[in-house]
Amino acid sequence: MDSRQEWELSRSRRPLTQGYGVVQSELPPHEQGRIDPRDWFDDSQRCFEIEIGCGKGTFLMQEAPEHPEVNFLGIEKSPEFYRYAADRMRRRKIANVRVLHADAVEFIRFWCADEVAAVIHLYFSDPWPKTRHHKRRVIQDRTLVEFHRVLAPGGELRLVTDHAELWAWYEQHVARHEHLFERGPFDRVESASEGEIVGSNFERKYRREGRPFFGMVLRR
Numbered sequence: 001m002d003s004r005q006e007w008e009l010s011r012s013r014r015p016l017t018q019g020y021g022v023v024q025s026e027l028p029p030h031e032q033g034r035i036d037p038r039d040w041f042d043d044s045q046r047c048f049e050i051e052i053g054c055g056k057g058t059f060l061m062q063e064a065p066e067h068p069e070v071n072f073l074g075i076e077k078s079p080e081f082y083r084y085a086a087d088r089m090r091r092r093k094i095a096n097v098r099v100l101h102a103d104a105v106e107f108i109r110f111w112c113a114d115e116v117a118a119v120i121h122l123y124f125s126d127p128w129p130k131t132r133h134h135k136r137r138v139i140q141d142r143t144l145v146e147f148h149r150v151l152a153p154g155g156e157l158r159l160v161t162d163h164a165e166l167w168a169w170y171e172q173h174v175a176r177h178e179h180l181f182e183r184g185p186f187d188r189v190e191s192a193s194e195g196e197i198v199g200s201n202f203e204r205k206y207r208r209e210g211r212p213f214f215g216m217v218l219r220r
């Protein structure tokens with residue numbers, strides 16, 4: 001049995017996520033070279049989008065059935081949210097979604113092949129407000145360069161946050177990478193419900209609290 005067959009077999013044994021979930025520890029060592037996550041789908045030729053920090057998978061659950069021509073990969077670091085999201089996709093048989101249990105920054109940096117994604121979605125990312133924790137924020141100078149590499153030409157990084165200080169951090173980082181991206185406004189996602197812009201869990205929670213939202217689209 002080759003390593004690919006072993007990997008497929010280990011996935012098929014997982015009862016909860018049943019082929020909808022992928023775990024970082026099962027990935028081949030990144031020293032062996034980058035991998036193409038589009039191969040995890042039944043039709044790897046479809047357009048491909050990534051959501052970083054998909055949480056419970058609410059955005060993917062609403063967006064993926066509306067776009068059967070697109071494959072979606074949600075990447076979630078928390079084991080509980082990963083299991084919850086992957087199991088949700090399995091129960092609803094949303095065949096064009098996979099959920100990866102991994103640190104998305106590491107996955108993109110060390111494993112993910114170049115120019116695979118049409119869109120990277122990053123919604124309501126953890127703000128890590130303390131200065132000593134800023135290094136944990138997803139958006140960094142280095143990650144913007146990696147996202148640029150993983151996006152196909154014309155691909156988009158879509159960012160929304162409720163956190164004014166994180167938004168200022170985004171603005172500063174984006175300004176340093178004007179040569180990589182063309183910046184535009186964030187248009188609401190069509191699959192979002194009336195009055196929403198994305199339709200994720202955190203948007204709903206923060207909307208009830210009356211918080212303002214900030215968004216932008218960076219086009220490669």
Ligand SMILES: C[S@@+](CC[C@H](N)C(=O)[O-])C[C@H]1O[C@@H](n2cnc3c(N)ncnc32)[C@H](O)[C@@H]1O
Nearest residue numbers: 053055075076077078103104123124200201202
């Ligand atoms: C505030 S929640 C937002 C969840 C969802 N995007 C929403 O809008 O409802 C942030 C999520 O990102 C996940 N997360 C944070 N950093 C991550 C990383 N580097 N890789 C993958 N997931 C991450 C957290 O575990 C958490 O589930």
